[in-house]
Amino acid sequence: MKILTLNFLTCARKTCKSSPAAFPLHPRDAELEIVETEFNALFIQNILPRVEWDALKGLCTELGLTNVPPEAPEPKELFDTSIKSAGIDEKEKEPTQLTRDLHNLLLETTIQSGKLVCGNCGHEYAIKEGIANFLLPSHMV
């Protein structure tokens, strides 16, 4: 599972939905793997405003990743603006190294196995082969 997806997941239980502790889910015994995907700067630009940066920093600390900027990058930092003046089309803007790093962190770093623990109810969701199991027993729906 991608770090990006982890940044959007909350506990599935209805009773946890209202609690701030239900987000983010805390990874335990996580095995990380880099899965290369196609680089798409436009997607990074689109999704960045919706990433909870504080939660992301917390997650990365828990996972032992250190290369996270302390502050959420500004949209203008994603593309190299210096060549823009040379009359290059809006679509062909050159993404910066920062964007590539973000792509690497959010989309290519994946959790292969481990557990996700809800900070509120303590329920553990298992991850196997990159797939998290969010099935709940019927009494917990």
Place this chain on the structure above:
Amino acid sequence: MSRPEDTLPPDLYYNDPVSRQYTTSSRIQKIQAQMTHRALQILNLPPSQSSHILDVGSGSGLSGAILTQRGHTWVGMDISASMLAIALQRGTGALPRKRRKLAQDMEMDVEDGIDDKQSNDEDAGDEEVEDEGEEDEIGDDAPCEGDLLLADIGQALPFRPGTFDAAISISAVQWLCQAESSDENDAPTRRLKRFFEALYVCLKRGGKAVMQFYPRNQKERDMVGTAARRAGFGAGFLVDAEGTKAEKVYLVCSVGGEDVTATIEAMEDVEIEGGAVGAGRGREQKGKFGKGEYKKGSKEWIMRKKERMERKGMVVKKNSKYTGRKRKVAF
């Protein structure tokens, strides 16, 4: 024509052999691809943008592969572990041609057994001759790069608000219309309610969801539509090839934002049904009362009447803030 929903719950129905057969059948692949392309057309996502999409009932990632092709990033949910396992094999390219061969052989062996419990996709399929050589663009080798979750969409969607730009679902929602146990919490209406409420939350404002499904009858279709509207969606149905064997029903939902009717009306060969898609209804009402015909007894009606009487020279009471108001109920 038997429906797979009638036989077993989805997590048990899509076991290893059925899932593999479903995924490797070129006929199902083709129909699924057609429906996914159609759903994306209805979603009408801005072409320059790369979106974050939820695939509800992603199965083995047949629809996901198309999303990846179009440059979108997606998260898939499915209740069948076997289907997800196949998606994994496809994703890593580990499902070799050999396996596909094997599945074909298996198909021959058990043809009689499986044929009569074919899925809806087969039943509703176009009557075209299968051609193994072509239409391989979303074959087993197509990458399936989305994140997958094993989850029951009738329980909850574990996402925080505004996660997705859009959602699609191909042949999945009809499974919600089934009660898997006698527990009242498992009743179809409850499951649909939980699903649509959770979906509404995790879509961003202006987001759209297009869900293709196979309703058993008009009643089931209405039940799904009502559940979507109750959750706050602007929802309407779009029916392709109506009345034929290959009829496809799409539920189009939108969260706030612009109205979807215009988009749909602009497309060809489309009939809009149950037109609860926002503005459509409003226009109708205006047409009825628009030309100076106010509803009898309403404040506007009273004001107009008073004006006319005054012009005729009758004695009319002065207007005040109480004019045209209802009297308080005495008890």
